[in-house]
Amino acid sequence: MEVIRAKDKMRQVAEDWRREGLVVGFVPTMGALHDGHLSLIRRCVAECDRCVVSIYVNPTQFGPTEDFKQYPRPFEEDVRKCADAGVHCVFAPTDEQMYPAGFGTYVEPHKELSGCMCGAHRPGHFRGVCTIVAKLFNIVRPHRAYFGQKDYQQFLILKRMVDDLDFGVEMVLCDIVREPEGLALSSRNTYLSEQERKEALCLRKALRAAADAVAAGERNAEKILNAARNVLKKFPSVKVQYLELRDASTLKPVVLLDKTAVLGIAVYVGRTRLIDNVLLAPGRGEVGADDV
Amino acid sequence: MEVIRAKDKMRQVAEDWRREGLVVGFVPTMGALHDGHLSLIRRCVAECDRCVVSIYVNPTQFGPTEDFKQYPRPFEEDVRKCADAGVHCVFAPTDEQMYPAGFGTYVEPHKELSGCMCGAHRPGHFRGVCTIVAKLFNIVRPHRAYFGQKDYQQFLILKRMVDDLDFGVEMVLCDIVREPEGLALSSRNTYLSEQERKEALCLRKALRAAADAVAAGERNAEKILNAARNVLKKFPSVKVQYLELRDASTLKPVVLLDKTAVLGIAVYVGRTRLIDNVLLAPGRGEVGADDV
Numbered sequence: 001m002e003v004i005r006a007k008d009k010m011r012q013v014a015e016d017w018r019r020e021g022l023v024v025g026f027v028p029t030m031g032a033l034h035d036g037h038l039s040l041i042r043r044c045v046a047e048c049d050r051c052v053v054s055i056y057v058n059p060t061q062f063g064p065t066e067d068f069k070q071y072p073r074p075f076e077e078d079v080r081k082c083a084d085a086g087v088h089c090v091f092a093p094t095d096e097q098m099y100p101a102g103f104g105t106y107v108e109p110h111k112e113l114s115g116c117m118c119g120a121h122r123p124g125h126f127r128g129v130c131t132i133v134a135k136l137f138n139i140v141r142p143h144r145a146y147f148g149q150k151d152y153q154q155f156l157i158l159k160r161m162v163d164d165l166d167f168g169v170e171m172v173l174c175d176i177v178r179e180p181e182g183l184a185l186s187s188r189n190t191y192l193s194e195q196e197r198k199e200a201l202c203l204r205k206a207l208r209a210a211a212d213a214v215a216a217g218e219r220n221a222e223k224i225l226n227a228a229r230n231v232l233k234k235f236p237s238v239k240v241q242y243l244e245l246r247d248a249s250t251l252k253p254v255v256l257l258d259k260t261a262v263l264g265i266a267v268y269v270g271r272t273r274l275i276d277n278v279l280l281a282p283g284r285g286e287v288g289a290d291d292v
Numbered sequence: 293m294e295v296i297r298a299k300d301k302m303r304q305v306a307e308d309w310r311r312e313g314l315v316v317g318f319v320p321t322m323g324a325l326h327d328g329h330l331s332l333i334r335r336c337v338a339e340c341d342r343c344v345v346s347i348y349v350n351p352t353q354f355g356p357t358e359d360f361k362q363y364p365r366p367f368e369e370d371v372r373k374c375a376d377a378g379v380h381c382v383f384a385p386t387d388e389q390m391y392p393a394g395f396g397t398y399v400e401p402h403k404e405l406s407g408c409m410c411g412a413h414r415p416g417h418f419r420g421v422c423t424i425v426a427k428l429f430n431i432v433r434p435h436r437a438y439f440g441q442k443d444y445q446q447f448l449i450l451k452r453m454v455d456d457l458d459f460g461v462e463m464v465l466c467d468i469v470r471e472p473e474g475l476a477l478s479s480r481n482t483y484l485s486e487q488e489r490k491e492a493l494c495l496r497k498a499l500r501a502a503a504d505a506v507a508a509g510e511r512n513a514e515k516i517l518n519a520a521r522n523v524l525k526k527f528p529s530v531k532v533q534y535l536e537l538r539d540a541s542t543l544k545p546v547v548l549l550d551k552t553a554v555l556g557i558a559v560y561v562g563r564t565r566l567i568d569n570v571l572l573a574p575g576r577g578e579v580g581a582d583d584v
Contacts, residue, residue, distance in 0.1 A: 011460055019311050104403055105422070105456035110396035130397070131457070138458040141433075164397035165423070166430040168303055 001083040003090045007098075007139050010091045014052065014140045022049035026142035026169075028133055031055040032072040032187035033081050036177040040146040043174060045086040052140050053082050054091040056098065060106075061128030072190055091140065098135065107134045110160045113251050117153050117244055117264045118275065129154055130161050137167050144170040148177075149289045150184050152262050152277045156251065173289040176276075178204065184276045191272040200269045202235040203276040206243070208286075210263050211278050215285025219257040221245045224280070228263065241266040241273070248279055248292045257282045260292055293375045295382045299390075299431050302383045306344065306432045314341035318434030318461075320425055323347040323384075324364040324479035325373050328469040332438040335466060337378040344432050345374050346383040348390065352398075353420030364482055383432065390427060399426045402452045405543050409445050409536055409556050410567065421446055422453050429459050436462040440469075441581045442476050444554055444569045448543065465581040468568075470496065476568045483564040492561045494527040495568040498535070500578075502555050503570050507577025511549040513537045516572070520555065533558040533565070540571060540584045549574045552584055 004010045017024050025048030027040045033055075044051040055078055062068035075092070082090050107130035113119075114126040137145070147155045152173075159171045177185045182204030183197065192200060206228035213227040225245055232240055246253055248260040257280065264277040281287045296302045309316050317340030319332045325347075336343040347370055354360035367384070374382050399422035401411075406418040429437070439447045444465075451463045469477045474496030475489065484492060498520040505519040517537055524532055538545055540552040549572065556569040573579045 007458060011458075019313070021311070102452075103456050104401075104405070105453045106400045107457070108398045108400045112396065135456075135458045138460060160394075161397045164395050164427075165399070166299060166303075166427045168430060 001079075001087055001089065003079060003092060005092060005094065005097070007091075007093055010052075010089075010093075011139050011141075013089060014050075014142070017050050018141060023144070024048060024140065024142045025051045026054070026136070026140050026145045027051065028054045028056075028136050028145065028147075030057045030071065030187065031078045032074060032190070033078045034177075034185045034187060034189075036148050036150065036185035038081065038085055039177050040148060040174050041082065041085045041087060043172070044144070044146045047172075048144055050088045051086070052089045052091055052142065053087050054093075054136050054140070055079075056091075056093055056132070056136075058128060058132040059095065059099065060131055061125050063122055063124065066122075067188070067191075070191075072187055091136075098132070106131045107161060107165070109157045110164070113153070113157045113160055116246065116251055117242060118266060119153065119157075121241055121266065126154065126157050130157065133158055134161065134165070134167075137162075137169055142169055144172055146172045146174055148174055149279070150176045150186065150276065152264065152279075153251065156249075173292070175289045182208070184274075186274065188272055188274065192269060196269045196272065199235055199238050200267075200274055202232055202238050202269075203265055203267060203274060206231040206265060207263060207276060207278040210245075211280060211286040214257065214280045214282065217283060219282055221254045221257060224257065224263070228265070232267075237269075239268040241268065245280075260287065293371075293379055293381065295371055295384060297384060297386065297389070299383075299385055302344075302381075302385075303431050303433075305381060306342075306434070309342050310433060315436070316340060316432065316434045317343045318346070318428070318432050318437045319343065320346045320348075320428050320437065320439075322349045322363065322479065323370045324366060324482070325370045326469075326477045326479060326481075328440050328442065328477035330373065330377055331469050332440060332466050333374065333377045333379060335464070336436070336438045339464075340436055342380045343378070344381045344383055344434065345379050346385075346428050346432070347371075348383075348385055348424070348428075350420060350424040351387065351391065352423055353417050355414055355416065358414075359480070359483075362483075364479055383428075390424070398423045399453060399457070401449045402456070405445070405449045405452055408538065408543055409534060410558060411445065411449075413533055413558065418446065418449050422449065425450055426453065426457070426459075429454075429461055434461055436464055438464045438466055440466055441571070442468045442478065442568065444556065444571075445543065448541075465584070467581045474500070476566075478566065480564055480566065484561060488561045488564065491527055491530050492559075492566055494524055494530050495557055495559060495566060498523040498557060499555060499568060499570040502537075503572060503578040506549065506572045506574065509575060511574055513546045513549060516549065516555070520557070524559075529561075531560040533560060537572075552579065 025044035317336035
C-alpha cells in the first residue's frame with residue numbers, strides 16, 4: 001500500500017488506474033479510523049478494483065470554536081488499519097497542498113439541504129465539507145465514493161453536489177456501525193469520560209423509542225418526536241441541540257409520516273457534541289441505508 | 293463532427309478519448325460564434341488531439357434585468373462554423389440537462405477577484421460562470437481549456453477556481469480579436485445600431501490612450517486613468533460603468549504601475565453594455581495575453 005502526500009502524484013496514480021479500465025473506489029476520511037470507517041473501507045475494497053482512502057483533517061469544515069486542534073490524529077495507526085483492510089493507496093495531503101495562500105473558491109451547498117439540522121448550528125460547516133470533497137473528487141476522480149449514514153445530512157448534501165455539478169461519481173451510503181450498547185461509532189467518542197459514555201446512550205435510546213412508535217403505526221410527527229423526547233428527559237445532564245424529523249430526500253419538515261424520513265439528533269454530552277439519526281419508514285419503523 | 297445533447301454521452305465520448313491517451317481541448321461558449329471564438333477554437337484544434345466546443349446560453353450568469361432571452365442563438369450557423377474549423381464535437385445541452393428541478397449547489401468565486409469590475413455591477417454573474425464551467429469541466433474533463441482575454445476577469449476567476457478546486461485543467465488565455473477599427477468582437481455587438489457602433493469605438497480609443505501614456509513612461513495610476521477619461525469625455529452619449537486599473541494577477545487597485553496591470557472598462561452604448569480591457573506593463577505599454 002502506498003501513502004501519497006502530493007496531489008499531483010495522487011492524480012496521476014488514479015488516472016493511470018482509470019486508463020487501465022479499473023474501477024476506482026474512494027473513502028474520504030478525517031482519520032482516527034474506527035470500525036465505522038473500516039466498514040466503508042471494506043465495502044469499497046470488496047466492490048471496486050482499487051480503493052483510495054484519504055486522511056485529512058479539513059480545517060474549513062470546523063467553526064472557530066470547534067475542535068480542529070484537538071481532533072485526534074493517530075496517523076501511523078490509521079495507515080496500518082488501511083493496509084490491513086486491503087486499501088491500495090492512502091492519500092494524506094498537507095494543509096499547504098490543499099489550501100495554499102490565496103485560496104478563495106468554495107462550493108456552496110444546496111440551501112434547503114444545508115440550512116437545517118447540523119447546518120443550522122454549524123455555519124459554514126457544509127460549505128467546508130463540499131469544498132474539500134469537490135477537491136478530493138477532482139484529484140482522485142473515483143467511480144464510486146462511500147459515506148456513512150451517521151452523517152446523513154452530509155451524504156444528502158454531497159449527493160446533491162455530485163448531481164448538480166456533474167461529478168459523475170456514484171455515491172454509496174453505508175449503515176451506521178454501533179457499539180454493542182448502541183452508541184454510534186465516532187472519532188469524537190474518545191473525548192468522552194466513562195460517565196459521559198453512559199449518558200451518550202441517550203441518543204440511540206431516544207431514536208429507538210421513536211422507531212418503535214413508528215413500527216407500532218404512529219405517523220404523527222409530534223407524537224413520534226415526543227417518544228424520543230420522553231427518553232431524553234431521563235438524561236437531564238445532556239443538552240439537546242436539535243431533534244428533527246425530516247423528509248429523507250428533501251429534508252423538509254415532516255408533519256405526517258407518509259414516506260421515509262430521517263429523525264436526526266445532536267446533543268452535547270459535557271463539552272462533546274454527538275450526533276445520530278435513524279431512517280423511519282411509515283408502518284415499518286427503522287430501515288437501513290439501502291432503503292433510501 | 294458530432295453534435296451531442298446528452299451529458300452522459302458527452303462524458304463517455306471524452307472519457308474514451310482520455311483512455312486512448314488523446315489530449316482533450318475544450319472551448320466553452322454561449323454560441324453566436326464570431327472570429328474571437330473562432331480564434332480560440334482554431335488554437336484548440338491546433339494544440340490538442342480532440343477539440344470540444346460547448347454551446348450553451350447559461351441562465352445562471354444573467355441577472356434578472358439582463359439579456360438572457362434576447363441573447364442571439366444562431367445554432368445552425370454556429371455548428372457549421374465549428375465543423376469548418378475542425379472541431380470534433382459540439383456539446384449543446386438543454387436547460388433541463390444542466391439545471392433540473394431541485395438544483396441548488398453553486399461554486400462561489402474568489403471574493404477579492406469577483407468583487408470588483410464586472411463583478412461589482414453584475415451580482416451573481418461570476419457565481420453562475422464558475423458553476424457552469426465547473427459542470428462542463430466535470431462532464432468533458434478536458435486537459436486544456438481556452439478563454440478570451442476580453443473577459444479577463446472571468447479568466448482570472450476561473451483559473452483561480454481550477455487551482456482552488458483542483459480541476460487539473462490547463463487554462464489558456466488568448467488575445468482579444470478586434471474589428472479593423474478597434475471594436476472588440478462580442479456576440480452583443482449585434483445589438484448595436486450603425487451610430488452606436490461608432491460610439492463603441494470609444495472603448496478601444498480610451499484604452500489605447502492609456503497604453504500610450506504607459507509606453508511613454510507614465511506609472512501614476514490616476515494619470516494613466518485620466519488619459520483614458522480624456523478620450524471618453526469626447527463621447528458624451530456613452531455612459532461609463534467602470535474604468536479601473538488593477539493588478540493583473542490579484543485585481544487589487546493599482547496606485548503606481550510597477551508590474552503588469554489590467555485596465556478594464558465597461559460602458560453602456562445605448563442599452564447595450566460593452567466591455568474591453570488592455571494589459572499594461574510598466575515602461576512598455578500594451579502587452580499580449582501571453583505576457584501574464
